[in-house]
Amino acid sequence: MRAISLHPDVLVATSEVWQTTCTAVRSGGEAFVIDSPVYPDELELLPTLMQQAQFIPKGLLVTHGDWDHVLARMPFPDASVGVAETTAARLRAEPGDAQRELRKFDEQGYVERPRPLQLGSMQALPVPGKLELGGGELELIPADGHTQDGMAIWSPAHRVLCCGDYLSPVEIPMLNENGSRDAYLATLERLRPYVEQAAYVVPGHGSPVDGARALAILREDAAYLQALPDPAATLPLARRTGAQRKVHQDNVSRMGGTA
Numbered sequence: 001m002r003a004i005s006l007h008p009d010v011l012v013a014t015s016e017v018w019q020t021t022c023t024a025v026r027s028g029g030e031a032f033v034i035d036s037p038v039y040p041d042e043l044e045l046l047p048t049l050m051q052q053a054q055f056i057p058k059g060l061l062v063t064h065g066d067w068d069h070v071l072a073r074m075p076f077p078d079a080s081v082g083v084a085e086t087t088a089a090r091l092r093a094e095p096g097d098a099q100r101e102l103r104k105f106d107e108q109g110y111v112e113r114p115r116p117l118q119l120g121s122m123q124a125l126p127v128p129g130k131l132e133l134g135g136g137e138l139e140l141i142p143a144d145g146h147t148q149d150g151m152a153i154w155s156p157a158h159r160v161l162c163c164g165d166y167l168s169p170v171e172i173p174m175l176n177e178n179g180s181r182d183a184y185l186a187t188l189e190r191l192r193p194y195v196e197q198a199a200y201v202v203p204g205h206g207s208p209v210d211g212a213r214a215l216a217i218l219r220e221d222a223a224y225l226q227a228l229p230d231p232a233a234t235l236p237l238a239r240r241t242g243a244q245r246k247v248h249q250d251n252v253s254r255m256g257g258t259a
């Protein structure tokens with residue numbers, strides 16, 4: 001796991017798998033931890049990392065309900081977890097799904113964990129909305145399309161946008177089972193004004209990027225999505241790997257095209 005600081009009050013830890021990001025944002029002596037790394041040793045390290053940097057977690061936030069983003073409950077079992085109302089509804093509708101997906105991943109990679117994942121109760125946050133943090137506030141922005149649920153989190157004090165699985169430098173737009181191309185495009189447009197003011201954008205997967213780079217990714221992603229479900233849609237140049245071509249094929253077949 002890599003940990004970098006984007007700002008004295010913003011830490012980003014990046015998992016060894018899928019470059020999944022976990023961001024801590026501090027204001028007025030308290031902090032929120034957004035999303036999670038994946039491997040057990042990475043999760044175990046989080047409380048120490050926070051302590052060393054003197055980040056005192058007020059609670060956890062989750063950008064969307066995909067299993068690889070909801071794991072911070074394991075190292076912080078007593079923390080409150082805030083999710084968008086759409087994510088709370090999704091997790092209620094598919095109980096045990098995150099746990100099943102996690103078990104599948106662990107089985108495949110022979111990963112052992114000290115205890116199973118227990119999500120416990122979550123706080124459903126109204127999105128769009130605001131969240132108080134140490135006298136300042138965070139802005140919650142609806143972010144669906146990759147999945148049917150989710151939110152992006154904007155910290156105006158730090159000009160940092162944690163956007164969940166959008167604007168990734170390593171992953172093309174991915175339409176999951178209940179994802180939607182049109183919703184995804186609408187989310188990109190909703191994020192645009194924040195990206196334009198951002199010092200950094202922290203994607204769910206991949207290194208944090210500056211605002212200008214994130215805007216370039218936004219343009220590439222919108223062009224790619226607009227070309228779907230054409231199997232010949234051009235993939236963004238820096239993301240034309242075998243794995244991303246497979247994601248593209250899945251996107252095409254989800255939209256009823258033939259890959």
Ligand SMILES: [Zn+2]
Binds near residue numbers: 165204
């Ligand atoms: Zn993800």
